[in-house]
Amino acid sequence: MEKKQFQAESKRLLEMMINSIYTQKEIFLRELISNSSDAIDKIYYRALTDDTLTFDPENYYIKLSVDKEKRQLTLTDTGIGMTREDLENNLGVIAKSGSLAFKKENEAKDGHDIIGQFGVGFYSAFMVADRVTVTSRALGEELAYRWESDGADGYTIEPAEKAEVGTQIVLSIKDNTEDDNYDEFLEEYRLRSIVKKYSDFIRYPIKMDNIVRVPKEDAEGEFDEQTKEEQVNSMVPIWRKNKSELTEEDYENFYAEKHYGFDKPLSHMHINADGAVVYRSILFIPETPPFDFYSREYEKGLELYANGVLIMNKCADLLPDYFSFVKGMVDSESLSLNISREMLQHDRQLKLIAKNIESKIKSQLKSLQKDDREKYDKFFEAFGRQLKYGVYSDYGTHKDALKDLLMFYSSTEKKLVTLDEYVSRMPEEQKYIYYAAGASHARIEKLPQTEMVADKGYEILYFTDDIDEFAVKVLVNYKEKEFRSVSAGDLGIEENEADKQNEAEAAEDKELFDYMTERLAGKVSNVRASKRLRSHPVCLSSDGEVSIEMEKILSMMPDNPNVKADKVLEVNVNHEVFASLKTSLEQDKAKLDLYTDLLYNQALLIEGLPIEDPVEFTNMMCKVMV
Ligand code: ADP
Numbered sequence: 001m002e003k004k005q006f007q008a009e010s011k012r013l014l015e016m017m018i019n020s021i022y023t024q025k026e027i028f029l030r031e032l033i034s035n036s037s038d039a040i041d042k043i044y045y046r047a048l049t050d051d052t053l054t055f056d057p058e059n060y061y062i063k064l065s066v067d068k069e070k071r072q073l074t075l076t077d078t079g080i081g082m083t084r085e086d087l088e089n090n091l092g093v094i095a096k097s098g099s100l101a102f103k104k105e106n107e108a109k110d111g112h113d114i115i116g117q118f119g120v121g122f123y124s125a126f127m128v129a130d131r132v133t134v135t136s137r138a139l140g141e142e143l144a145y146r147w148e149s150d151g152a153d154g155y156t157i158e159p160a161e162k163a164e165v166g167t168q169i170v171l172s173i174k175d176n177t178e179d180d181n182y183d184e185f186l187e188e189y190r191l192r193s194i195v196k197k198y199s200d201f202i203r204y205p206i207k208m209d210n211i212v213r214v215p216k217e218d219a220e221g222e223f224d225e226q227t228k229e230e231q232v233n234s235m236v237p238i239w240r241k242n243k244s245e246l247t248e249e250d251y252e253n254f255y256a257e258k259h260y261g262f263d264k265p266l267s268h269m270h271i272n273a274d275g276a277v278v279y280r281s282i283l284f285i286p287e288t289p290p291f292d293f294y295s296r297e298y299e300k301g302l303e304l305y306a307n308g309v310l311i312m313n314k315c316a317d318l319l320p321d322y323f324s325f326v327k328g329m330v331d332s333e334s335l336s337l338n339i340s341r342e343m344l345q346h347d348r349q350l351k352l353i354a355k356n357i358e359s360k361i362k363s364q365l366k367s368l369q370k371d372d373r374e375k376y377d378k379f380f381e382a383f384g385r386q387l388k389y390g391v392y393s394d395y396g397t398h399k400d401a402l403k404d405l406l407m408f409y410s411s412t413e414k415k416l417v418t419l420d421e422y423v424s425r426m427p428e429e430q431k432y433i434y435y436a437a438g439a440s441h442a443r444i445e446k447l448p449q450t451e452m453v454a455d456k457g458y459e460i461l462y463f464t465d466d467i468d469e470f471a472v473k474v475l476v477n478y479k480e481k482e483f484r485s486v487s488a489g490d491l492g493i494e495e496n497e498a499d500k501q502n503e504a505e506a507a508e509d510k511e512l513f514d515y516m517t518e519r520l521a522g523k524v525s526n527v528r529a530s531k532r533l534r535s536h537p538v539c540l541s542s543d544g545e546v547s548i549e550m551e552k553i554l555s556m557m558p559d560n561p562n563v564k565a566d567k568v569l570e571v572n573v574n575h576e577v578f579a580s581l582k583t584s585l586e587q588d589k590a591k592l593d594l595y596t597d598l599l600y601n602q603a604l605l606i607e608g609l610p611i612e613d614p615v616e617f618t619n620m621m622c623k624v625m626v
Contacts (some may be wrong), residue, residue: 003154006092015152025128025180029191030198030257031121032075032169036062037202039079039167041310043139046080063207064195064232068186071173073129078166081138087147087157091122091134126151128185129171135160136167192232198257201237203308208232237308239280239331243270255284258303260327263287266379269328269364277352283328283361289382293325300324302357304344305331317344318354322390322402323361325383330357365405369418377416380407388471396474403475408461408468409441411454419478422459430458431492432484435472437463437549439608448536448606449487455534456493460486466553473545487541487548489568491532509573512585519596520569527596530570537575540603541568548607569603594620 040060047055063076125132130150137144144162149155174182184190195206210230213223238254251268265284273279292298301314319326334349344350368376387406391399407416422433434453438444444462453460463469472483516527533539542548542565551565571578584592598620601611611617
């Protein structure tokens with residue numbers, strides 16, 4: 001018979017799988033059982049809309065059996081089965097497009113990330129088996145087909161006989177090696193414990209033959225061995241169980257089984273609400289964002305069950321956008337099974353549940369922030385940006401709900417701090433919450449604009465996310481303290497005598513500043529004496545609402561709104577350079593032009609802005625040198 005090759009991508013993935021990128025081989029069983037359960041679900045749903053079909057729960061099950069002699073583990077289900085095409089398409093192709101590219105980046109991590117996430121679940125069978133035979137008869141078909149493969153070599157498909165609709169998977173378990181014990185997957189007690197661990201809540205019975213010893217009727221003290229079929233799983237979903245019965249590991253297993261994330265959850269919530277709304281829910285805060293989290297492709301949502309039956313995979317209405325990272329499920333008795341998506345959106349119960357969930361998530365985050373700062377830091381590194389978007393979006397509607405959850409890096413504490421912590425540390429005379437925006441902490445630290453505020457000993461929040469400045473513009477203030485950029489015109493700091501004197505002198509220097517302003521027309525709106533510079537000669541600041549950082553960010557947006565900051569070149573009148581400027585105003589205008597251009601370009605560089613003509617800039621530098 002002709003052997004077909006796996007598609008190239010599939011082949012590579014299969015090799016990785018076989019060479020066991022995943023150390024916990026036992027999860028193959030979870031993957032196969034979960035496929036079987038899905039296959040039974042499909043019949044169940046079909047029966048909901050197809051009058052010729054009835055779903056009698058008695059007839060639907062998953063069964064495991066072992067033949068130690070032949071080293072075979074067989075998994076049988078009474079699910080919807082697969083046609084020849086299904087076998088070809090579902091088992092002949094592994095990774096869906098794009099997933100392998102992603103896999104490459106993550107190769108270093110363990111395989112946990114990949115299995116199931118991209119529909120490679122079935123292939124995990126090759127971690128424990130050197131040959132897999134799938135015999136399946138699809139619903140409505142007379143003929144069955146057998147798919148067979150011994151791994152990377154390819155596979156065959158041929159017609160077969162099968163009395164009942166459903167799928168049978170026979171795994172030829174590998175021989176033990178020096179490093180790996182495969183015999184364990186032929187031991188009933190071991191299989192039973194794997195099923196209990198990962199698949200206990202599967203809604204259909206998982207049966208297994210158990211050999212029991214029955215006392216012989218005629219001979220005292222002697223036993224007969226009888227095979228008895230036993231149901232291994234309790235079928236009680238984890239969310240219906242008591243929190244006290246469950247361990248951290250149970251929740252982690254549930255998270256993995258459900259493919260909620262690649263990681264381990266950072267924190268979980270188990271809600272059993274029976275007040276105004278009745279529902280049960282298990283929610284997780286992941287530890288790391290999914291690779292597509294900050295992209296348009298990411299879909300938020302929770303699994304929605306009506307009385308134990310899954311009715312929707314990703315119910316988006318249950319989560320506000322700013323908590324879109326939350327994973328998990330909701331089960332409610334008050335929802336109808338056949339409710340349509342459109343109806344769901346307007347469902348009063350669902351809205352109440354969503355509101356309830358939102359406040360639970362919020363208080364969970366608050367208590368993490370208060371009681372487990374290390375975890376909260378981790379959370380914020382991963383998802384803080386989403387919260388900041390939340391503050392900014394919808395014209396600030398949610399800002400009050402979210403402002404206490406925000407954190408920013410502090411110049412004095414050298415770590416993330418909350419706004420509340422910042423405000424509580426403010427000296428009495430400090431008027432504003434100061435911030436400085438830039439590409440990195442190191443860059444911001446060196447910004448000349450921070451000198452004055454830092455000199456005063458005030459704490460500065462470092463904004464390195466695009467969204468930061470926009471978010472505080474929406475917030476306006478926190479505990480009645482306004483946010484103020486260190487580059488703002490008015491810093492609200494009492495001027496010292498020296499500054500006052502400088503101002504008086506600056507008036508005298510009006511001619512110089514006017515000249516420079518003229519020279520830089522179209523580039524800056526003003527050149528003036530700086531009140532914030534201490535050691536640097538120049539810096540850029542902005543008048544008005546739009547800061548230079550904001551201009552940079554807006555200019556990168558796809559539909560560039562072309563909003564410009566009203567830029568000001570500030571000059572440090574105490575700097576030696578200033579004296580040269582003054583002299584050249586009187587003696588050599590060409591020199592003043594050169595100096596003005598140079599200083600302007602320097603200010604651009606410090607600000608992280610591109611200089612208009614780098615070649616011209618270096619020419620100017622040379623001119624100064626000769
Ligand atoms: P995933 O389950 O993540 O889609 P798998 O590789 O485990 O990826 O399975 C691929 C597909 O093969 C499934 O989506 C399903 O359509 C089909 N399949 C696998 N196992 C069974 C089964 N026992 N009965 C019916 N269909 C199955």
